[in-house]
Ligand code: SRM
């Protein structure tokens with residue numbers, strides 16, 4: 001009876017094998033149709049949700065965490081009523097029973113089956129390939145294994161100089177390993193690049209300190225106690241290795257389909273509707289073979305995903321194959337390749353080179369159309385060329401200036417926004433996610449988007465590999481005009497096109513150790529920088545190479561150079577440290593004495609629980625400091641991008657509500673951390689109970705004591721912006737609190753942009769990411785702590801007593817006094 | 826020559842840090858003596874045309890100095906402030922003879938500095 005009334009069709013059973021990027025995208029498209037006509041069950045051999053495999057290289061290099069690259073979290077599966085079996089490999093498909101069987105005795109019946117099992121890394125058939133320490137590069141487990149190996153340092157050999165091999169090599173190198181790439185072909189990435197570009201690429205890779213061996217055939221992996229110890233080449237060379245990563249190619253996972261009697265060639269053969277030889281079974285992604293092609297990049301797979309979603313909802317969509325383009329995700333290396341650029345009789349080429357700037361561009365033409373493009377060094381016009389290739393545009397009219405890109409081709413001024421403006425509406429901006437110019441512009445207008453993050457959220461453009469971020473910014477600029485301010489990737493200053501992150505990374509990757517080195521290697525456009533970049537570089541180098549880098553006083557703002565704050569009339573202020581706001585009679589006497597002795601006009605209690613002496617003449621500073629040093633008063637760094645104050649309340653010492661020794665903890669932290677330089681100033685506070693009299697919840701780092709321990713807060717501010725803190729976590733002891741706070745500040749020291757307060761850094765990097773690194777990952781925390789302690793060895797000395805004893809004397813004395821001469825004229 | 830009386834010895838180039846400055850107490854007030862990265866010397870009044878900031882305390886880059894108080898950039902060759910501001914600082918001739926730095930206390934007329 002009920003059936004007569006509720007006449008809804010029963011939902012069909014859709015089973016998906018594999019939970020990678022392609023089916024993830026397909027399901028998203030499928031769920032746009034509501035109510036869903038499918039009950040979805042997914043089997044995934046990996047024990048996790050769908051994440052962005054492309055970004056594994058950034059997890060390897062440390063620029064992102066796993067949490068950052070998750071595409072669909074558990075909540076998403078719950079929301080769409082999907083049964084997801086994690087860590088359950090499908091072992092057989094029974095086409096007669098329309099059922100799949102998986103490990104652990106689980107099985108599921110289907111009306112429609114989608115096979116999306118991706119590919120497997122190829123293992124070289126050489127002796128020793130199964131030894132310990134030999135890894136592939138395909139999933140998160142591989143990355144975690146590489147990270148564990150890199151912890152111990154030592155040597156890594158990466159076999160394979162293609163996209164994956166190079167990204168693995170760069171990642172391991174940035175993790176501190178000594179890396180060699182062994183490559184069978186004559187040049188790196190020879191499938192995507194021609195000889196000339198391959199050569200330039202090799203030079204850049206070698207310049208980072210990675211060794212490259214081409215035309216090198218791996219013969220065997222040699223062992224010691226079951227673990228790899230060296231890679232032996234065909235010419236007899238032995239390369240010592242503690243870790244070997246094989247990145248020699250991928251093979252579509254087609255065995256299961258073959259066993260089920262589906263037609264299989266290299267991959268699972270599908271037609272334009274993506275159906276296999278069984279009309280109830282579809283194949284999608286890297287495991288599918290369409291018109292004799294198997295793809296290994298995400299953009300074509302996403303196109304397939306869209307088509308398949310359409311088909312599953314009753315449309316008659318067809319997939320026509322894709323032209324692919326490749327970019328390498330190694331910071332500082334810009335390369336692009338698309339289409340087909342092999343030489344042949346009917347083809348002509350146009351080449352542009354600039355040896356000094358390592359710039360190379362080659363276009364391959366056939367019948368008045370561009371069929372292939374290789375670019376190295378400057379890939380800013382790649383989207384335009386890719387469009388020409390995909391559309392088969394007739395370029396005869398613009399042939400003369402074609403190679404210079406769209407600006408010249410249309411006689412427009414050379415400016416990147418104009419180049420993007422010149423792109424047709426259909427031009428694909430984000431290759432990974434197949435987002436075109438029009439849909440980005442429409443989203444910007446429709447959702448009032450003001451930054452790249454907004455575009456990522458609404459269109460997914462730039463959310464995968466990120467190499468189109470520049471184009472997306474240009475589109476924002478085009479649409480929003482001057483109101484758009486691309487803070488995240490703005491160049492550091494007018495002297496360079498690089499942003500802060502790039503500069504910081506390159507300093508480490510290329511081991512740049514002086515300001516002139518950085519300016520030379522990173523092609524600064526000015527001879528010695530400007531007042532914006534020099535202090536930033538000085539800090540970055542100091543933070544990167546503690547003990548090695550010699551501070552450059554001339555690149556410091558006067559306050560830090562003179563260790564006092566300059567005032568509006570050219571005099572200075574002196575603020576001694578008052579640990580945790582506690583002082584005593586001896587210190588107060590000394591302060592009173594210098595005020596009288598040097599006629600210091602103003603004495604003020606600051607907002608930071610200490611005393612400010614204002615209006616000191618510059619020449620008097622060393623003598624004032626000498627008197628203060630005599631009773632043990634040291635610099636309060638009130639002038640520095642450094643630890644300022646740790647405000648405290650009276651805590652259990654006196655207060656009837658105090659739960660812990662807030663004063664003692666504040667003093668302990670201040671004594672441990674003073675003297676360290678930071679991207680911007682760092683202010684802290686410790687309150688003895690949640691009444692929070694030390695105002696800990698608007699500080700860069702704040703601690704609120706509670707009965708059960710210490711609540712650690714961070715990323716607050718109360719200056720130009722007012723922002724309450726975020727809770728980082730909870731600690732049980734003073735020692736644990738100290739360790740967490742120190743690790744947090746060290747992470748900020750390593751990642752913050754110069755002049756970026758902690759709350760802005762947290763907003764940029766993500767509170768969760770920071771919490772993961774500092775709180776959840778104990779090894780990481782211990783490393784951060786150790787690095788801070790090491791760098792303190794070189795920075796925790798009182799600059800005042802040093803200057804009182806004569807250091808940098810020239811800073812405080814005129815070079816000459818000729819004021820007694822008669823004034824000229 | 827009358828002009829000769831205006832030259833005074835103020836020290837050696839080693840006394841001035843490269844990309845830095847030292848102060849000269851002169852009869853007309855403080856004068857800043859700059860040494861650029863390429864070892865060229867410049868002398869200008871130590872007073873920013875904006876609100877009198879002491880230019881000798883600024884960061885020296887190229888042939889410019891950035892005022893420490895509000896970041897105005899002054900061209901050391903001309904004494905002019907960078908566009909879009911328009912201000913000018915008086916400057917003086919400096920020469921090196923026999924390893925000594927000589928400063929001419931007579932301020933340069935504006936036209937001399939093209
Ligand atoms: C002396 C003091 C005011 C006072 O008389 O109490 C003060 C004075 C100055 N503050 Fe402050 N701030 C003082 C506490 C604060 C506080 C309150 C606090 O620390 O609890 C804040 C808000 C909290 C915060 O920072 O979030 C504060 C927010 C600022 C800001 C805005 C920072 C921001 O990121 O929004 C600036 C500007 C800057 O740093 O770029 C600033 C900058 C300055 C400078 C350094 C301006 C300058 O560049 O010359 C002033 C230097 C005076 C001098 O020569 O000593 N001062 N300033 C306080 C010194 C505290 C100390 O003992 O070190």
Ligand SMILES: Cc1cc2nc3c(=O)[nH]c(=O)nc-3n(C[C@H](O)[C@H](O)[C@H](O)COP(=O)(O)OP(=O)(O)OC[C@H]3O[C@@H](n4cnc5c(N)ncnc54)[C@H](O)[C@@H]3O)c2cc1C
Nearest residue numbers: 018020021022045046053089090117118285286296297298
């Ligand atoms: C390190 C790295 C960097 C890359 N960089 C780029 C890049 O910059 N640009 C680009 O376009 N592409 C890049 N790629 C390629 C891109 O990630 C793949 O093309 C894409 O992820 C393939 O998607 P897929 O859904 O077909 O397969 P996958 O994402 O591989 O998913 C297949 C899933 O199926 C599961 N599976 C396999 N067998 C079974 C079974 N029997 N039962 C159940 N589950 C099974 C697997 O465990 C896996 O989780 C990169 C790949 C890697 C590894």
Ligand code: SF4
Nearest residue numbers: 567568606607719720
């Ligand atoms: S609020 Fe701070 S920066 Fe502003 S005038 Fe007062 S002390 Fe100076």
Ligand code: FES
Nearest residue numbers: 873876878892895
């Ligand atoms: S006083 Fe020089 S910029 Fe304001």
